[in-house]
Amino acid sequence: MGFTQQEIISIREQSGQMEREGVITPEALQYIYDKKLFHLFVADDLDGNMTPLPEAIRIFQECSRIDGSFGWLVTIGAGGGYFAPFMTMEIGRKVFSSSDAVIAGSGAPTGMARKVDGGYRVSGRWKYCSGSTHATTFTANAVLDQGETRLDSGETLELVTLIMQPDQVRIEKDWNTFGLKATASHSMVVTDAFIPEEMTFSFTEFRSHEDELLYRYPFLPFAQTSFAGVAMGLADHFLEAAEELLRARGNERVLAELDEQKKEFAHQQDAFYMVLDKSWEELGHKGRLSPEMELRISSECVTAAKASLGCGLRLFPMLGLSACMEDTDVNRTWRDLQTACQHALLRG
Numbered sequence: 430m431g432f433t434q435q436e437i438i439s440i441r442e443q444s445g446q447m448e449r450e451g452v453i454t455p456e457a458l459q460y461i462y463d464k465k466l467f468h469l470f471v472a473d474d475l476d477g478n479m480t481p482l483p484e485a486i487r488i489f490q491e492c493s494r495i496d497g498s499f500g501w502l503v504t505i506g507a508g509g510g511y512f513a514p515f516m517t518m519e520i521g522r523k524v525f526s527s528s529d530a531v532i533a534g535s536g537a538p539t540g541m542a543r544k545v546d547g548g549y550r551v552s553g554r555w556k557y558c559s560g561s562t563h564a565t566t567f568t569a570n571a572v573l574d575q576g577e578t579r580l581d582s583g584e585t586l587e588l589v590t591l592i593m594q595p596d597q598v599r600i601e602k603d604w605n606t607f608g609l610k611a612t613a614s615h616s617m618v619v620t621d622a623f624i625p626e627e628m629t630f631s632f633t634e635f636r637s638h639e640d641e642l643l644y645r646y647p648f649l650p651f652a653q654t655s656f657a658g659v660a661m662g663l664a665d666h667f668l669e670a671a672e673e674l675l676r677a678r679g680n681e682r683v684l685a686e687l688d689e690q691k692k693e694f695a696h697q698q699d700a701f702y703m704v705l706d707k708s709w710e711e712l713g714h715k716g717r718l719s720p721e722m723e724l725r726i727s728s729e730c731v732t733a734a735k736a737s738l739g740c741g742l743r744l745f746p747m748l749g750l751s752a753c754m755e756d757t758d759v760n761r762t763w764r765d766l767q768t769a770c771q772h773a774l775l776r777g
Contacts, residue, residue: 436460437495441758444496447611448761451604452562457499466492466503467531470510472638475525477510482646483702483709486658493662494669497765498611500662504655505559505612506531511651512568514638515630516592521637524566524592533564533617540571540619542589548625551591554601559614561600567593567617592628593619608761608768646712650723653730653774654705657737660775661698663766664737668694670759671744674752683747690740697736704729734775741766 432440443454461467469485471477480488485507493500509532513521524530540553555569573587601616630636638644668691675684708726712718718726741763745752752759769775 432460432491432495440495440499444498444611444758444761445756447496447498451602451610452613453498453502453611457496458563461503461506462528465528467506467529468510468525469507470643471513471525472521472641475513475521476528477513477525479641479643481709482643482651482654483705486654486705487702489655489658490662490665493659493769494665495662497659497663497666497762497769498609500659501609501612501765501769502560504659505533508652508655509534509566509568511644511648512630514635514641514644515590515632516636517627518637520592520627527565529563530565531560531563532566532568533558533560534568535617536570538570538572538586538588540569540591541574542571542591542624543574545623548623549589549591549629551593551622551624552620554616554618556616557604557614558600558617559612561615561617562613564595567595567598569593569617569619590630590632591624592630593622593624597622597624606768608764608766642712645716646709647718647723649774650708650718650726650730653727656769656772656775657701657730657733659769660734660737660766661701663762663769664694664740667741667759667762667766668744670757670762671748671752674748674757674759678749683744686747687744690743694736694740697733701729701733728777731775731777734770735777738766738770 440457440460443457447453465478468478469480469488471479473479489500489504492503513525516524535555535558537555539555540551542549542551551571553569553571569591570588571591573589597619599618601618603616604614668687672687675687704726708718708722711722745763748759751757754760
């Protein structure tokens with residue numbers, strides 16, 4: 430599952446191109462397909478690569494250490510596998526069974542769905558759909574139209590979760606951040622598309638793979654641990670790039686500060702993985718996480734993200750003007766780290 434040093438070098442050599450073009454290169458995407466990284470949470474009978482959560486988070490961290498956008502895309506793409514048990518086996522095969530299968534989408538309820546014979550007519554616009562340019566399936570939440578319902582009405586809204594094909598979706602290229610540029614996290618727009626009833630699902634109804642342990646890990650800590658893995662991988666890369674820059678200058682004073690930062694960060698990572706491993710063990714023994722464990726792992730994710738961001742906040746001002754050049758490794762990684770840590774699930 431790991432990467433050879435030559436593969437790491439190859440992906441990093443493409444980082445500048447990916448950032449300039451705002452999209453992952455075909456070569457880097459092929460590494461993901463070949464290693465089945467988009468299928469880490471897809472059951473084996475769907476041509477998946479089912480992986481225990483603690484192992485998968487370590488993979489997300491390593492991918493993000495290699496390159497921020499690369500790691501983010503692996504993490505988001507793999508996360509779509511969590512939806513598999515809420516689909517029937519037939520739909521699951523359609524969605525996941527090809528080697529390049531990957532979901533992009535949004536959990537925000539920013540669309541409307543109107544019930545019609547056999548399904549729904551759907552329109553809406555959803556932001557931040559990472560991997561939009563290579564997705565083979567799109568998912569989104571929409572509010573069920575009940576006549577006078579408005580998204581801002583304050584009423585309790587009934588939602589429907591949709592599975593849509595690329596030809597039903599228009600990508601609006603509006604991802605214009607200063608970091609994670611190659612994630613193609615654009616908006617998707619759907620206009621009066623017909624979505625059959627069987628192409629919808631509910632997170633409260635298992636339709637297949639009920640015995641897979643991963644699917645019983647609660648969604649919120651599942652997502653938080655995934656993003657925390659990205660943040661830690663980005664911090665790993667930032668520290669590596671900062672050290673390379675400082676050693677080239679022979680700046681011993683700042684190198685000493687960097688060494689201290691590395692020790693503190695390593696300690697925080699150990700604490701994070703200790704809790705993550707314990708949560709997985711608890712799930713295996715009891716079939717669920719206790720409310721106390723859910724709160725503990727959630728808190729540990731936020732702490733890990735703050736520690737990751739703190740590496741840059743403390744060290745970047747000490748790196749000098751050359752670190753401000755956007756085409757440098759340390760600058761790109763610092764921008765990626767700040768962008769990743771803006772995610773609401775990492776801000777507590």
